[in-house]
Amino acid sequence: MTYASHIFRHSNKLRNAACIRRQDHAVLVRWFANNASPSMGIGDDFSKFRQYGYVPREIDGVCKSSGKDSFCHTNRAGNIARWLKKEGDKVSTGEVLCEVETDKATVEMECMEEGYLAKIIHGDGAKEIKVGEVIAITVEDEEDAVKFKDYKASTSDSAAASTGPSVTPPPKEEVVDKPASSPEPKVSKPSATPDTGNRVFASPLARKYAEDHNIPLSNIKGTGPDGRIVKADIDDYLASRGKEVSTAASKVESAPAAGLDYADIPLSQIRKVTASRLLLSKQTIPHYYLTVDTCVDKLTDMRTHLNSLQEASGGKKLSLNDLVIKAAALALRKVPQCNSSWTNDYIRQYHNVNINVAVQTDNGLFVPVIRDADKKGLSKISEDVKLLAQKARENSLKPEDYEGGTFTVSNLGGPFGIKQFCAIINPPQAGILAVGSAEKRIIPASEPGQFKSASYMSVTLSCDHRVVDGAIGAEWLKAFKGYIENPETMLL
Numbered sequence: 001m002t003y004a005s006h007i008f009r010h011s012n013k014l015r016n017a018a019c020i021r022r023q024d025h026a027v028l029v030r031w032f033a034n035n036a037s038p039s040m041g042i043g044d045d046f047s048k049f050r051q052y053g054y055v056p057r058e059i060d061g062v063c064k065s066s067g068k069d070s071f072c073h074t075n076r077a078g079n080i081a082r083w084l085k086k087e088g089d090k091v092s093t094g095e096v097l098c099e100v101e102t103d104k105a106t107v108e109m110e111c112m113e114e115g116y117l118a119k120i121i122h123g124d125g126a127k128e129i130k131v132g133e134v135i136a137i138t139v140e141d142e143e144d145a146v147k148f149k150d151y152k153a154s155t156s157d158s159a160a161a162s163t164g165p166s167v168t169p170p171p172k173e174e175v176v177d178k179p180a181s182s183p184e185p186k187v188s189k190p191s192a193t194p195d196t197g198n199r200v201f202a203s204p205l206a207r208k209y210a211e212d213h214n215i216p217l218s219n220i221k222g223t224g225p226d227g228r229i230v231k232a233d234i235d236d237y238l239a240s241r242g243k244e245v246s247t248a249a250s251k252v253e254s255a256p257a258a259g260l261d262y263a264d265i266p267l268s269q270i271r272k273v274t275a276s277r278l279l280l281s282k283q284t285i286p287h288y289y290l291t292v293d294t295c296v297d298k299l300t301d302m303r304t305h306l307n308s309l310q311e312a313s314g315g316k317k318l319s320l321n322d323l324v325i326k327a328a329a330l331a332l333r334k335v336p337q338c339n340s341s342w343t344n345d346y347i348r349q350y351h352n353v354n355i356n357v358a359v360q361t362d363n364g365l366f367v368p369v370i371r372d373a374d375k376k377g378l379s380k381i382s383e384d385v386k387l388l389a390q391k392a393r394e395n396s397l398k399p400e401d402y403e404g405g406t407f408t409v410s411n412l413g414g415p416f417g418i419k420q421f422c423a424i425i426n427p428p429q430a431g432i433l434a435v436g437s438a439e440k441r442i443i444p445a446s447e448p449g450q451f452k453s454a455s456y457m458s459v460t461l462s463c464d465h466r467v468v469d470g471a472i473g474a475e476w477l478k479a480f481k482g483y484i485e486n487p488e489t490m491l492l
Helices: 141-146 168-182 184-192 204-212 231-256 270-283 299-310 319-335 378-393 468-483 488-491
Strands: 026-031 051-054 060-065 071-073 080-082 098-100 105-108 113-120 134-139 287-295 341-344 347-349 354-357 360-361 364-366 407-411 431-444 453-462
Touching: 026 141, 098 134, 113 141, 113 270, 204 231, 270 364, 287 468, 299 319, 299 453, 299 468, 299 488, 319 354, 319 407, 319 431, 319 488, 354 378, 354 431, 360 378, 431 468, 453 468, 468 488
Parallel strands: 354 407, 407 431
Antiparallel strands: 026 051, 051 134, 060 071, 080 098, 098 105, 113 134, 287 453, 341 347, 360 364, 431 453
């Protein structure tokens, strides 16, 4: 059989896994070949070695089964972060062979069977590994490992699992392009006028149009009767020149100015994904913003009291952000219209309140999710936030750690002292809360002519106007402010 991303149902474990890709973020796929290695003799047992290819778990992946074989393939690629095993090492079933960087996280790839790692095709730091491409070979017997010392994967080894019909259309395009140039002989017809010299024939409208745009008629090829230039030819020329100018401009923008000292920083997968999602959000979601100031004196007092209890019981301290997450979750339960997302046919309102929390790392911005935040206690929310933030900084988040959020909280006030900002909605959600820093303010006291100080925190709610109308957004902020300024109500 030809190389493809096939998972052979050779055991009960795989036989019961019609779509193994749903269980693991990434899997190693094994396949056999009858021409895999020139270093093995005709009498060698080809069933004693396996080739492993990379098949990531992605939403747009496909899982199919046919007869005795089942296979999975996707349209994505991955990078090899590092190998945890060396060539010649013994490997066992379920043991981690290497770490693979996907577009969202770094995941572990496990060995499917016992044996020895004979050859690593793509080493540490290998980029853009295509789906189904061979990355390593294992053998059952240790003495067979030396036979793959000089092995190199062939083109057929690295073929992708699915062969699309898109390979065949190009010849058809060439056939279409050839007759397109056949009308050119029309240009030779004006030969009836021998004394024209270099005269260019154009309609009066085309001449006036060309003058207005400072275009020499000699640069334009006419498509009108007897090669006459018409207005449409001017338009085509302007359009083609616009493309050339934009291409040149992009090259100029990318080229560094003379004398500048600079360094090009490679883009990580998470930065590419974040950039595309934020661009999509700003281009397709009609944002509007609502800002409110909340008094946090009672909130900080309650936090101080709870932290003293936590310290006495050996627990970890609560942060102000933990209380904000809890207040946001309860406000979403109170105003469920904000716990929704837009589709072209309907608005989907979620019954689970899952809060994504923005975490900045050296690798980029991550948004791990706190599931059922409205039902969890403050200590549990604090524990989850600290654990997920640590995993984000280590670039070890799994899909279940960041997928399925219904609302996002971004806090730049506590860590960085930002007073107020407007955050970009995390699609497909309908809202994100931007939390600023708390500051002391002088406000009127209850007695006339008297003043007192109080701490206020500015928060800004970014809303998708297709889902959340202004009045609904204001109602949510009112509920949120009520929980912040009367934190004891969060315990009811």
